[in-house]
Amino acid sequence: MDRLTRRQVLKVLGGATVAAATGGFTGQLLGWATAQEPSRPLLPRPGRRVVIVGAGISGAMCARTLRKLAPDVEVVVLERNPTYVSGPSHVDYVVGLEDARKVTVTFDALVRDGVRVIRSPATGLRLQDNRVLTPQGFVEYSVLVLATGLVPAEHEVRNLLENRRLSPHAWTWAGTVELRRAVEAFSGGTFVLTVPPPPYKCPPGPYEVACLVQEYWRAKGVRAEVVVLDSNDRPQPPLLADLWRRVLQERGITYKPSFKVVELDPTSRVLISDRGERQRFDLASVIPPQRAPLFIEEAGLGGPFVPIDPATWRSRAQENLYALGDVAASPYTKSAFTAFLQGRNAAYFIARALGRDRGEPDPVFNQCWPFVSSKEALFVEVAWDKEGRPIPARNRTGAPSAQHVKDRKQWEYGLLRAVYG
Numbered sequence: 390m391d392r393l394t395r396r397q398v399l400k401v402l403g404g405a406t407v408a409a410a411t412g413g414f415t416g417q418l419l420g421w422a423t424a425q426e427p428s429r430p431l432l433p434r435p436g437r438r439v440v441i442v443g444a445g446i447s448g449a450m451c452a453r454t455l456r457k458l459a460p461d462v463e464v465v466v467l468e469r470n471p472t473y474v475s476g477p478s479h480v481d482y483v484v485g486l487e488d489a490r491k492v493t494v495t496f497d498a499l500v501r502d503g504v505r506v507i508r509s510p511a512t513g514l515r516l517q518d519n520r521v522l523t524p525q526g527f528v529e530y531s532v533l534v535l536a537t538g539l540v541p542a543e544h545e546v547r548n549l550l551e552n553r554r555l556s557p558h559a560w561t562w563a564g565t566v567e568l569r570r571a572v573e574a575f576s577g578g579t580f581v582l583t584v585p586p587p588p589y590k591c592p593p594g595p596y597e598v599a600c601l602v603q604e605y606w607r608a609k610g611v612r613a614e615v616v617v618l619d620s621n622d623r624p625q626p627p628l629l630a631d632l633w634r635r636v637l638q639e640r641g642i643t644y645k646p647s648f649k650v651v652e653l654d655p656t657s658r659v660l661i662s663d664r665g666e667r668q669r670f671d672l673a674s675v676i677p678p679q680r681a682p683l684f685i686e687e688a689g690l691g692g693p694f695v696p697i698d699p700a701t702w703r704s705r706a707q708e709n710l711y712a713l714g715d716v717a718a719s720p721y722t723k724s725a726f727t728a729f730l731q732g733r734n735a736a737y738f739i740a741r742a743l744g745r746d747r748g749e750p751d752p753v754f755n756q757c758w759p760f761v762s763s764k765e766a767l768f769v770e771v772a773w774d775k776e777g778r779p780i781p782a783r784n785r786t787g788a789p790s791a792q793h794v795k796d797r798k799q800w801e802y803g804l805l806r807a808v809y810g
């Protein structure tokens with residue numbers, strides 16, 4: 390199943406009654422809300438107004454940078470949530486290594502910088518009128534920036550949406566909290582975690598979760614077999630494939646490459662691949678394929694992600710539209726590290742398009758410190774030139790070390806301070 394309409398989602402969930410009961414949650418999951426076409430403007434007609442949808446890492450960084458580069462431009466951010474939880478900490482939170490309060494931030498700093506933050510979901514786009522739709526009304530823009538992140542497409546794995554409780558995953562914050570509960574309550578048996586096809590956010594994340602939960606259960610004396618079913622032919626990212634294979638083998642984690650899960654059988658608790666292979670589980674964590682929120686695809690901006698020029702973040706389809714971070718179809722890793730740099734860099738190109746040339750920012754690179762246990766992490770670095778072409782000479786990897794754990798946490802807390810502090 391490639392793309393799901395609203396009507397199909399409701400059918401999967403059992404019709405209108407269920408839709409009424411779960412509308413908010415389901416809408417959030419798939420990136421839409423149950424809204425009528427709004428007819429009133431939320432703000433007066435704009436002079437030069439940049440509207441950014443999403444105050445995650447890329448959107449918040451873009452908003453604050455734009456305020457510095459072009460103080461005369463009005464910057465409006467639409468954000469559906471009151472707070473933001475840092476993505477990298479989803480992994481260590483699952484096994485109780487991180488305190489949610491330390492990695493949850495508000496948007497107060499954006500407001501202090503003069504950004505108008507509207508607490509509302511965007512539910513649709515009227516590109517011909519330069520309007521973003523919300524349940525309360527529409528917001529007009531001169532420039533639109535999509536920084537929504539992506540949504541896990543649960544519906545692409547048969548029976549997953551209806552049986553989410555059998556298979557929580559850490560690729561949303563609500564799922565992370567559920568997975569932690571399930572991991573704590575697990576009394577033993579087979580835990581199966583699946584890796585979706587790329588691109589998905591945080592390529593090494595699934596293997597980190599596998600390593601951490603196994604270490605957690607061992608320390609508690611819980612007898613668990615940990616199995617990783619990977620849609621890919623090798624662990625991700627490819628630069629870390631050999632290191633991951635060695636780590637998984639040393640820890641006794643079963644690794645099955647090229648095993649793309651397409652169905653969950655809730656009665657026999659079996660995951661089924663596209664080639665008919667079967668894997669039994671007591672607890673599963675199916676990480677679904679990932680794509681842009683439905684309202685973006687419905688606006689005709691493409692799917693699964695929004696095509697952009699990686700040199701400027703400008704949409705390939707619309708002059709006054711930009712897409713940053715996870716939602717963009719770009720060569721950059723879907724990570725918080727690049728989202729920060731993409732938000733900063735895109736602001737320079739948006740400012741230039743609005744007549745405020747502030748020079749050229751440095752190109753994007755990515756660094757990541759994936760956990761192999763609570764005490765050790767790997768390291769990987771990749772870089773791109775200013776056109777978004779990879780620079781293989783900049784590739785670096787590092788074997789498991791305690792220093793990498795320190796570096797990771799220092800980077801993440803520093804990132805949150807830089808974007809939201």
Ligand SMILES: Cc1cc2nc3c(=O)[nH]c(=O)nc-3n(C[C@H](O)[C@H](O)[C@H](O)COP(=O)(O)OP(=O)(O)OC[C@H]3O[C@@H](n4cnc5c(N)ncnc54)[C@H](O)[C@@H]3O)c2cc1C
Pocket residue numbers: 420442443444445446447448467468469470473475476477478479480509510511512536537538539559560561590591594682713714715716723724725726727728757758
């Ligand atoms: C388990 C896990 C581990 C990770 N580990 C790492 C790591 O070690 N290193 C690393 O660099 N990255 C890591 N990441 C990835 C990182 O968190 C993301 O790549 C990054 O947050 C993407 O930033 P973004 O700005 O594109 O989107 P996000 O940070 O996802 O922000 C999107 C924002 O848009 C808002 N939004 C969405 N839809 C709407 C709407 N319709 N209307 C209004 N607001 C909306 C959301 O509420 C959110 O605030 C990890 C992610 C996960 C899930």
